[in-house]
Amino acid sequence: MSDGAPILQVNHTSRSYFENGKEFEVLKDITFELRDRDFVCIVGPSGCGKSTLLREIVGLDKPTSGEILFQGQPVRPEDPRMSMVFQSFALFPWLTVTQNVELGLEAHGAGPEERKGKAKKYIDAVGLAGFDNAFPRELSGGMKQRVGLARALAMDPVLLCMDEPFSALDALTAQNLRDEILQLWLNPDLPPSAVLMVTHSIDEAVYLADRIVVLTSRPGKVVKIETVDLPRPRNRKEPEFYGWVDEIYSLIV
Secondary structure, eight states: OOSSOOSEEEEEEEEEEEETTEEEEEEEEEEEEEOTTOEEEEEOSTTSSHHHHHHHHTTSSOOSEEEEEETTEEOOTTOTTEEEEOSSOOOOTTSOHHHHHHHHHHHTTOOHHHHHHHHHHHHHHTTOTTOTTOOGGGSOHHHHHHHHHHHHHTTOOSEEEEESTTTTSOHHHHHHHHHHHHHHHHOTTSSOSEEEEEOSOHHHHHHHOSEEEEEOSSSBOEEEEEEOOOOSSOOTTSHHHHHHHHHHHHHHO
8 A cells, every 4th residue: 555645535424315204324434545556345244335335436426424535636426537347237239349448538528549549458458359349249248347347447547446346257257357457457557546346255355455344234334444464466275365254254244
C-alpha cells in the first residue's frame, strides 16, 4: 500500500431504505480507504450490502449518511477515472467486441481513431486478439467477461471496481481470469492504480487481495479489515493459505 493520499475514502457511510414508515438498514457506519497499488476485496454474508456499497462507491447510489470521496472529491457516476465490471457480462448483443469496448470512450467524446486504438490495445491485453469483430453470441462466458474487462480498462481508470466478476464462470475459466487480473494490475504500464472487488468467495479474496474488508450480516458493518501478508503468487495448497481462509471465515460466521 502506498503512503500517498488515499484514492478512495469511505467515511462512516450508512444506507437505509424506507417502506411504509419503517426503516430497513442495509449498511451501517462503513469506513475504509484505498491507496495506490491496493487490491482490496469486500466479503460478507449474502444480503449484507456488499453490492450496494460498491454501487455507492461508483456513484450509482448514494449513502443515507456519511461520505464517499474519490481523490478527495465526492464521487460522480460519470467520472471516467473509475470503471466497473459487473457480475453479468452487460454486453450489447448487436455490437461487436470492438464496438462494446469503445462504448465508454464514445460516451466521453473520444474520436474514432482514439477509440479504435484503445479498444485494440485492451482487447489484446485481455487475451482476445483476433476476436475484434466477433459478436457476443459467438463468445464463451469467459471471453464475454474479458470484453467487459477490456471496456473498463479502456477508460484508463485509476480505480477498477468489480462486482463478483467471476461468479458466473466455470472454475477453470474463473481461475484463469483471476490470474490475468493480477497480471494486468501488476503491470505498471496498464491501469488501474487500485482494485476494489466484491466477492462471496473467501478463497478468492485471500488469493487476490492485499486487504480484506469483512462485513457482518445485515445491516452490514465492518467486523475487521485484514491485511493478507502472503507473498505472490499464492498457493492454495499451502497451510498458510488455508489459515487465512479459516480466519476470514470465522469472522463472518
